[in-house]
Amino acid sequence: xxxxxxxxxxxxxxxxxxxxxxxxxxxxxxxxxxxxxxxxxxxxxxxxxxxxxxxxxxxxxxxxxxxxxxxxxxxxxxxxxxxxxxxxxxxxxxxxxxxxxxxxxxxxxxxxxxxxxxxxxxxxxxxxxxxxxxxxxxxxxxxxxxxxxxxxxxxxxxxxxxxxxxxxxxxxxxxxxxxxxxxxxxxxxxxxxxxxxxxxxxxxxxxxxxxxxxxxxxxxxxxxx
Amino acid sequence: xxxxxxxxxxxxxxxxxxxxxxxxxxxxxxxxxxxxxxxxxxxxxxxxxxxxxxxxxxxxxxxxxxxxxxxxxxxxxxxxxxxxxxxxxxxxxxxxxxxxxxxxxxxxxxxxxxxxxxxxxxxxxxxxxxxxxxxxxxxxxxxxxxxxxxxxxxxxxxxxxxxxxxxxxxxxxxxxxxxxxxxxxxxxxxxxxxxxxxxxxxxxxxxxxxxxxxxxxxxxxxxxx
DNA sequence: CATCCCCAGATTGTATGCAATTGATGGGAC
DNA sequence: GTCCCATCAATTGCATACAATCTGGGGATG
Numbered sequence: 001x002x003x004x005x006x007x008x009x010x011x012x013x014x015x016x017x018x019x020x021x022x023x024x025x026x027x028x029x030x031x032x033x034x035x036x037x038x039x040x041x042x043x044x045x046x047x048x049x050x051x052x053x054x055x056x057x058x059x060x061x062x063x064x065x066x067x068x069x070x071x072x073x074x075x076x077x078x079x080x081x082x083x084x085x086x087x088x089x090x091x092x093x094x095x096x097x098x099x100x101x102x103x104x105x106x107x108x109x110x111x112x113x114x115x116x117x118x119x120x121x122x123x124x125x126x127x128x129x130x131x132x133x134x135x136x137x138x139x140x141x142x143x144x145x146x147x148x149x150x151x152x153x154x155x156x157x158x159x160x161x162x163x164x165x166x167x168x169x170x171x172x173x174x175x176x177x178x179x180x181x182x183x184x185x186x187x188x189x190x191x192x193x194x195x196x197x198x199x200x201x202x203x204x205x206x207x208x209x210x211x212x213x214x215x216x217x218x219x220x221x222x223x224x225x
Numbered sequence: 226x227x228x229x230x231x232x233x234x235x236x237x238x239x240x241x242x243x244x245x246x247x248x249x250x251x252x253x254x255x256x257x258x259x260x261x262x263x264x265x266x267x268x269x270x271x272x273x274x275x276x277x278x279x280x281x282x283x284x285x286x287x288x289x290x291x292x293x294x295x296x297x298x299x300x301x302x303x304x305x306x307x308x309x310x311x312x313x314x315x316x317x318x319x320x321x322x323x324x325x326x327x328x329x330x331x332x333x334x335x336x337x338x339x340x341x342x343x344x345x346x347x348x349x350x351x352x353x354x355x356x357x358x359x360x361x362x363x364x365x366x367x368x369x370x371x372x373x374x375x376x377x378x379x380x381x382x383x384x385x386x387x388x389x390x391x392x393x394x395x396x397x398x399x400x401x402x403x404x405x406x407x408x409x410x411x412x413x414x415x416x417x418x419x420x421x422x423x424x425x426x427x428x429x430x431x432x433x434x435x436x437x438x439x440x441x442x443x444x445x446x447x448x449x450x
Numbered sequence: 451c452a453t454c455c456c457c458a459g460a461t462t463g464t465a466t467g468c469a470a471t472t473g474a475t476g477g478g479a480c
Numbered sequence: 481g482t483c484c485c486a487t488c489a490a491t492t493g494c495a496t497a498c499a500a501t502c503t504g505g506g507g508a509t510g
Contacts, residue, residue, distance in 0.1 A: 011293075012494065036461070047495045048420060049274075053281060060285035062379075068236075069462055069501050084376045091320055151309045154287075157378050225322060237464065262492070270467045294492055296473050
């Protein structure tokens with residue numbers, strides 16, 4: 001059965017990649033689970049060739065682990081991975097945000113709109129956390145794209161998608177969520193003012209607050225570096 | 226003709242990957258050149274399947290550009306890419322070096338040996354720049370591995386191999402080379418002292434000095450951020 | 451009873467054939 | 481002379497068949 005019967009023509013590998021990726025990030029495929037090429041090919045409705053291509057791509061991104069002649073299994077992440085990722089983010093994102101303030105390349109209209117839409121989604125009852133996550137990702141990406149360093153965007157993106165498995169925003173307290181939303185507006189203001197140090201500081205607060213929120217949910221000690 | 230006839234059994238894709246990668250980094254494949262699956266398969270002596278796999282892997286690493294239904298071509302880098310890369314390195318490597326000083330996980334004996342061997346290679350006439358490059362890469366990797374953040378190693382590695390096309394050390398003046406070698410010893414001393422700020426500062430000096438050396442060779446203005 | 455060996459099943463790795471897409475070429479209309 | 485479109489060669493994308501490798505179990509052997 002083809003899961004995307006609408007426009008599955010011409011891009012079997014792409015469809016396969018997106019399908020497996022979505023299943024992993026949604027938690028449908030548990031960490032440690034083996035992904036057999038044959039099974040996936042049968043379920044998705046393509047041959048093993050595009051499946052192999054999709055799996056190698058996922059392996060390059062770090063979502064699955066490839067063991068030669070054995071197969072690939074879904075990477076199972078722990079709190080240590082979360083620490084590594086947020087440690088990196090709290091270094092790279094503030095720096096990129098400061099660069100964006102210096103260059104003045106940021107699309108302030110877009111960022112304002114994204115921040116407002118996150119506010120709106122958060123006011124719904126219940127809030128659509130997936131929608132907020134999507135908007136949040138676009139916000140952070142837009143900020144980094146304004147840094148003028150294209151590789152920075154790629155590096156952070158490659159590292160950011162892993163914590164999506166944790167359903168980041170679902171762990172936020174009401175206060176933490178409000179503060180996070182306020183941070184977004186403050187970031188835009190700092191960028192508008194062209195104040196690199198302000199922008200860098202707010203983004204650092206923003207990322208580290210998120211880090212603490214996630215760690216508290218897992219009953220661990222506060223972050224070190 | 227099989228280029229690695231010694232032990233090419235069992236891993237056609239790996240051999241293909243290493244072969245093409247080496248050709249790109251050695252400059253044997255010029256930037257912008259199209260890499261046809263059929264040609265590569267015939268030259269290396271394998272079928273198109275492992276060639277496709279190798280090319281996708283290289284594309285994931287950013288060494289080649291993949292255009293759907295058209296093929297892949299060798300990425301052609303410019304001075305802007307060099308700026309992006311060293312801008313990132315001057316942010317990530319000092320930070321990682323400071324972390325390494327704090328953790329105390331660094332293998333000081335290995336680092337001492339690598340620094341000494343770089344000195345020895347530099348004293349040869351003429352110096353073996355490829356050997357120095359290899360030792361230098363191992364040195365920097367060992368430092369970052371001691372940071373305790375595995376993803377940091379991967380991120381920097383993915384970004385560092387591109388400038389290899391430029392034959393980094395061949396552009397160093399005698400003074401710049403001597404200073405670079407001295408930096409390595411100073412980094413080890415800072416790590417031995419467990420002084421994170423010292424370690425971070427030296428590594429920052431080390432990276433930014435390299436940046437300036439490379440830019441001067443290309444007749445450009447000094448780096449900004 | 452523990453150990454080793456070997457075989458069978460399952461799974462990945464590679465080769466090959468065919469379909470689909472792209473870009474160029476050449477002829478013809480205006 | 482220029483533009484447009486049909487056709488074709490070249491190349492990638494996908495499917496399938498075959499070879500190589502790994503895992504687990506059963507039985508002989510000490």
